[in-house]
Amino acid sequence: MLWNNMITIDLLSYSMRHIDVQVISDNDKFRFLGTYGYANTNLKHKTWELIDQLRVSSSLPWLIGGDLNEILHDNEKQGGSRRNPSYINNFRDCMSRSQLAYCKPSKGWYTWTRMGPNTPTIRERLDRFLANPFWVGNHPQFHVFSEFTAASDHCLLFMDTETRFSPSSIADEVVTAFRDIGPGKVPGIDGFPSSFFRLHWNTIGSDFTRLCLDLLHGSADMASINRTIIVLIPKVASPDYMRQFRPISLCMVIYKTVSKVLVNRMKSILPHYISPNQGAFVSGRSITDNILIAHELIHSLSSIGTGPYQGAAVKLDIEKAFDRIEWNFLRDVMFRLGFDSSWVCLILRCITTVSFTVRINGCLSQEFRPQRGLRQGDPLSPFLFLLCTQALSALLTVEQISGGLAGLCASRNGPRINHLLFADDSLIFI
Numbered sequence: 001m002l003w004n005n006m007i008t009i010d011l012l013s014y015s016m017r018h019i020d021v022q023v024i025s026d027n028d029k030f031r032f033l034g035t036y037g038y039a040n041t042n043l044k045h046k047t048w049e050l051i052d053q054l055r056v057s058s059s060l061p062w063l064i065g066g067d068l069n070e071i072l073h074d075n076e077k078q079g080g081s082r083r084n085p086s087y088i089n090n091f092r093d094c095m096s097r098s099q100l101a102y103c104k105p106s107k108g109w110y111t112w113t114r115m116g117p118n119t120p121t122i123r124e125r126l127d128r129f130l131a132n133p134f135w136v137g138n139h140p141q142f143h144v145f146s147e148f149t150a151a152s153d154h155c156l157l158f159m160d161t162e163t164r165f166s167p168s169s170i171a172d173e174v175v176t177a178f179r180d181i182g183p184g185k186v187p188g189i190d191g192f193p194s195s196f197f198r199l200h201w202n203t204i205g206s207d208f209t210r211l212c213l214d215l216l217h218g219s220a221d222m223a224s225i226n227r228t229i230i231v232l233i234p235k236v237a238s239p240d241y242m243r244q245f246r247p248i249s250l251c252m253v254i255y256k257t258v259s260k261v262l263v264n265r266m267k268s269i270l271p272h273y274i275s276p277n278q279g280a281f282v283s284g285r286s287i288t289d290n291i292l293i294a295h296e297l298i299h300s301l302s303s304i305g306t307g308p309y310q311g312a313a314v315k316l317d318i319e320k321a322f323d324r325i326e327w328n329f330l331r332d333v334m335f336r337l338g339f340d341s342s343w344v345c346l347i348l349r350c351i352t353t354v355s356f357t358v359r360i361n362g363c364l365s366q367e368f369r370p371q372r373g374l375r376q377g378d379p380l381s382p383f384l385f386l387l388c389t390q391a392l393s394a395l396l397t398v399e400q401i402s403g404g405l406a407g408l409c410a411s412r413n414g415p416r417i418n419h420l421l422f423a424d425d426s427l428i429f430i
Helices: 046-057 085-097 133-136 167-179 193-199 201-215 253-267 287-304 328-336 341-352 382-403
Strands: 008-014 018-024 028-034 062-067 106-109 113-116 119-124 126-133 143-147 156-160 227-234 245-250 315-316 356-360 419-422 425-429
Touching: 018 046, 018 156, 028 133, 046 085, 062 133, 085 356, 126 133, 167 201, 167 253, 193 201, 201 253, 253 341, 253 382, 287 315, 287 419, 287 425, 328 341, 328 382, 382 419, 382 425
Parallel strands: 028 062, 106 143, 227 356
Antiparallel strands: 008 018, 018 028, 062 126, 113 119, 143 156, 227 245, 315 425, 419 425
16 A cells, blocks of 8 residues: 555554554545554553544544454453453443444454463454444445464454445446336436336436436536425325325435435444434334334333332424424534535535425426425435434433433343434333
8 A cells, every 4th residue: 555656645643552644545535543552451551542542633534453452252262261351341442432343354263373382372363453434434345354474473464445435436336326216216307217217228327327426526516406396195084284294205316316325325334323222224223123122111111110210201203303304403413423524515415405396286386495304205314314313312321321311121130221213203211
């Protein structure tokens, strides 16, 4: 990497134990921290303090690699005495504070071996790569493996990766996102369903992809493909009031494709940012999990009866939840969570350039522009709404930690839970 003329390396800081650099190329920009952790158990805390200190100095995507001299699980050590659990927990706590994920190897497990004629053989996984969600989101195709070398008791650690922002990669993402749009979906205001583009892809596919790339890079006007028809779907048999209709937005296929590209990127990092109390729309989670937890908590609540330990469950249902999202609030939440300014600007272009026209009795109304809200029918909307509900979840968690809203537990030694989220529905336990 250091001798590649296409990549610029800027030194940020260094010491006998670390080197911190900024890596810049045409398609990528991130921080890399190479570190050698303390082996002395009385000094291990200095390794975690160094990572904490460097974490707050930049909001760039972050990759850490090196010999951290600690394991994450008992199965990362073979032979010798068992590692003190407090050392492992300190390592995990450090990763949690910096929202670092372990980049698991596809080949090789133990990276350090100690062998001797009169001592038992000990093998441990001490060398590893860690990355924050933004680095993982930008480099989804990474491959980590280790190779034995006779020159050291440590294995060589390698990582191959392709940046998500390379031109070929983005073009592939556009095609993948387009294929996810069902051919039977109702068309937007331009009248072209996705089946039209599928049928004529050999003729217009390259132009379609190029327009999507221009929109993603900000060189094309998002408003030109963000005109939306609102269709009112009755919630009841004979509706009398507007609240008895569900507004569905019919977006153009080109906009849906751009939106799905952004959604596919967000899916990979949402589990790192969305509280486990939220069960909807997050990869690897099921809303039925929260239903089962709620059932157990309410069953426990009903079993308590009267006494000093009784509590209550409160159900919150936000009316027109998507329509009430303030754009400035969403922007502040994304910045607070650490999203890059270019990403935030791209998301805001998607939601603030929209214009609506309502279809009533087969006729289209005059066009108007909203000042807030997320569209029902936009692939981005559910995931952006999750970011906003994360603010509520964080406030409730703070209250739980401070003892103001301790919550309930379903068993004697079980964890206390003070809230569960089901997309726009909430259960608060007090």
